[in-house]
Each structure stands twice: as C-alpha cells, then as structure tokens.
Amino acid sequence: MTEEVVWEYDHELPYDDDQPRDAAAAGRRLLEGNATFARFFEPRPNTAPVRPILHLSPRNVGIGGAPGEAPTQAPFAAFLSCADARVPVELIFGQQANDLFVVRLAGNVLGEECLGSLDYAVERLATVRLLAVLGHTGCGAVTAAVDAYLSPAGYLGLAADLPLQAIIGRLMPPTHSAAIALAAVHGPTVVARPGYRQALIETTVMLNAALGAAVLARRFHDALSDRLQVLFATYDLGRRTVGLPDETGEWQPGLYAPPGEQGELEQLGRRLAASRLVAELL
Template identity: 40%
Template sequence: MDVIYRYDPFAPMTARQIPDAKTALETLVQGNDRFKQLVHLMQERTLGGDNAEPIVVPMSLMTSGLPLFPGAMPSQSPFAVVLGCSDARVPIEAVFDQSFNDLFVLRIAGNVLGSECLGSLHYALANLKESLKLIVVLGHSKCGAVTAAVDTHLSPDAYVNIASTFALRSLVDQIQIAVRGASHALEKYAGAAMSDQTMYRSLLVGITAYVNAAVSALELQRELRLSRGDGPQVVFGIYDFETLRVQSSPLLKPGIPRLRPAVRTATELADYAYEIVEALMSLDEDDRESACKLTIQS
C-alpha cells in the first residue's frame, strides 16, 4: 500500500478559505475522518487484507502553510485554537489531519484550564481574530490525568501518593469537578450499588474524560466572556483510541455531533454527564468494556 505525497509546482495555488465556525468545524471533522480512514487501511493491510489502491495526497506550500520561497514566512493565521492533553499518543494536528499555520495548540495534561493557558488564549483572541473561527477542547479516552483524579476520588488515602506535589495536586484537583459530575450521573442512573462493581473505576474514567472536556469548555467560555454570536464558537469532544474518532458521545450514531457546542450552565453540564452515562450503558457489554478498558499504568 502506497501513500504518495504529490507536489506539482504548476498546480494553481489558492489559499484555503475558512469563513466561519461551521466551515472550521467541518474542516476538523473531515480531517479526523481522513486520519481514521488512513490508519484503518494500514491496519487492514497489517492484518493481511488486500493491497489498497495508492492514496495520493496533493501537496502545496500555500495550503500547507509553508513559506512559498526562502525567507517568506506567512503571517500566523490559524482557523482554530485547540486545548488538548499533553498525552504523546494524541498529537492534535495529526488527529485532525491539519498542517502548519492551521491550528493554535495548547497542550496540558488533562486539558485543564490554567492561568498560563488562559493567557495564551487571550493572546490568540486579541491577535489572531481575523482568522480564528473556533475554539476546541479535546480530551481523550484512557487519560492518565483523568485516571489519577478518579483514583484520588475512589481512594482518598492514596491522594498524597498520587498527587505528591503542589503542582500535581493542582492539576488533579481541577479534574475533580468532572469526576464528581461523572460519579453523580452514574449513581443517578444505576444506583449507589454501582460503585461496588468491578467495572466502576473504568466506567468512571471513561465518563469523566467526556465530562472533563465539557467542564474545560464551560470554564473557557466563561473566562473569555464569550457569548453566543460573539467571537469564535467554543466546542468540545474527546479523541477515542478505539475508534480513532473525535466524538462527543460514545454512541456512534449519525446526528450526534462529533464536536458539540460548550455547555453554558451547571444544569446543562449535569444533563450532558447523564447523557454520556446512558450512551455508555446502552452499548453491549463488549463494546462498553473496550470503550472503557484501561491500558495505562496508574
């Protein structure tokens, strides 16, 4: 199977136009679909499938955000800001199949919103507002920071060992609101006895990844004082290792937004947490286990 990057110096060069948040969102989702399709094709080939047709990826300096000739740096013009986790398995540009100058990326463990993060966001909003149409919070499944926060919730006596420094504590503490939201939603759905089940920890980590992305999007919107129709739209979702998809629900049904608008109130946040619990519990047992199984050391 060949993946060919093809550069034609005589092809017409037109810069990509991203006029609004809707186009920015579609561009990211389509990019994630390209990434997913390519990885699936390679996986099929690895497993002995037929050799697929070569994939030709047209290359252009202009659409790749690269200098057209030596010394000609383009001005910075990302169409989206992405707040993601530092996890090495989730490189933001690769997951969305985007290139140079497309995304303004902030990465911090657990995709939590710290003051330096907010400073970078303020900078982006003030200086890149011409091109910026969308702000994305992207969590991911099997997140180590989320798992640490869940473990401090489930085993308070292990708290000091897990969050052994002030800096680590501040990170883990920021995720607690999402852990509590997820745990409350799970208890509301299945009753308090749920916490005795063997899958409880994994389920809680799986649900918290979604709720934590929603919390960061809610906080980010509040901190930046963004209201509807004013400035870039804020959306959130997670990258799932099993499906390779960016998604805002474990239910893979058409009509469920891949990235959804930030929740605006505590009630909307609680409703979202409950929706995720319902979605996970509606999967058959094997799918639920693979969606939530923990492959990380913790």
C-alpha cells in the same frame, strides 16, 4: 495489505486562501479531516494497495512566500488538548502546519498559562473561527485523578508533588460530577461493579472536556458569534474518531456545544453515564 501515503511538495504551488469563513465551516473542515483520517485505518479487502497522494504547498508546511521568509500565523481553529503522545491534533483532524493553534497540557486542564495562550489566539489571530477542547479516552491524567478520588489516602502522597497536584486538583470537579451521574443512572451500588473505575475514568474524560469548553465560552462570551464559537469533543483512541455519545447512547462523531448552566451539565453527565460506551465498561 500494505498501504502507503505519498506527500508531494511543490514549492511553486500558489497560495490558496481557503480559510473557513465562519465557525460552522471550520467545524465541518475538522470533522471531514477526522473522518478521512479514521477511514484510512479501516480494514479493507485484500485488493490493490491503497496509495493516497497528499499535495502540499509551501503554506501547508509553514513556509513563507519567498526564500527565508516566515509565513504569517493564520490558524482557523485553536485547541486545548491533552499532552498525550497518542493524540496529535493536526494529524487526527487531517490538517497541516499553520492550520491549528494547539495548546497541550496533561488532562487538557485549563490553567492560567493555557488561558493566556488562548487569549492570544482569540485577540491577536483574526483567522481563528473556532475554540475547541479535546479530551481523549484512556487519559492518564484523568486516571490519576480518579484513583485519587477513589482512594483519598493515596492522594495525600502527592502533597509534596505540587505540579502533579495542580493538575489532579483541577480534575476533581469533573470527577465528582461523573460519580454523581453514574450513581443517578445506575444506582448507588454502581461503585461496587467491577468496571466502575474505568467507567468513572471515561465519564470524567468527557465531562472534563465539556467543563473546559464551558469555561472558555464564558471567558470569551463577548467575542462569540457565527464567526467564533466554542465546542468540545472526545477523541476515541480505538475508533480514531472525535465525538461523543448521543441521546441514544451510541457514539456519534462531531464537535459539540458546551453546557451553558448547571442543569445542562447534569443532564449531559446522565446522558454520558447511560451511554453504551460507559455501560459496556460496567
């Protein structure tokens, strides 16, 4: 069945200041946008063609109020996301130009440059209500880190590749945490299971996002309130939804608060390791 998306642009549409007033509202808007995005690709009966119409104002496409005038930067959320081309942050959350301030780096690792950009978003852009770290399933950077973790001899071959080594090095702590969690839940012999490598990759993806968000929560602790929060999630490339396995082990769409201390991180790791997502890989 053919499906068509129509974008209608009206340069005379008035500016609509519908910015989220607090972090909770910002989170709801993001999750509603992701739900709409995911539903669009769900199988449907072979009935009349679906033809959603998206109405765009000048603000939606980053145009100012007068010809030749640039708009004021006014995102309501700032993201640290992976550079993976399959994870276009604005698109998967159903947002437009000037809605999101996005910093993208392989493995969504939090280096000095990324932190400097997010510092700017928090300190200079008064409209930002949410900081979020977004990982994704099947991450190539995490896969490289896991392979280096499982075969240290191979990691030595990266010694001269300093840029790649810098990314993989920052992914080693969540990889180690994921390995500990998998052993705690499934026993020390889990390393011998055929799907261990893939299970370690996906557990690391989720813990890496959680750790990144935990660092941001500490960095911006004094600025956090109902009007600014730090959350994290994983984008499932297959489901096309943003979320995390819940306490029952099932995938639950959402954005989540990061662990605040070591015990909470360990508890999260065990929860993720026990999830259906990971168990099915093993």
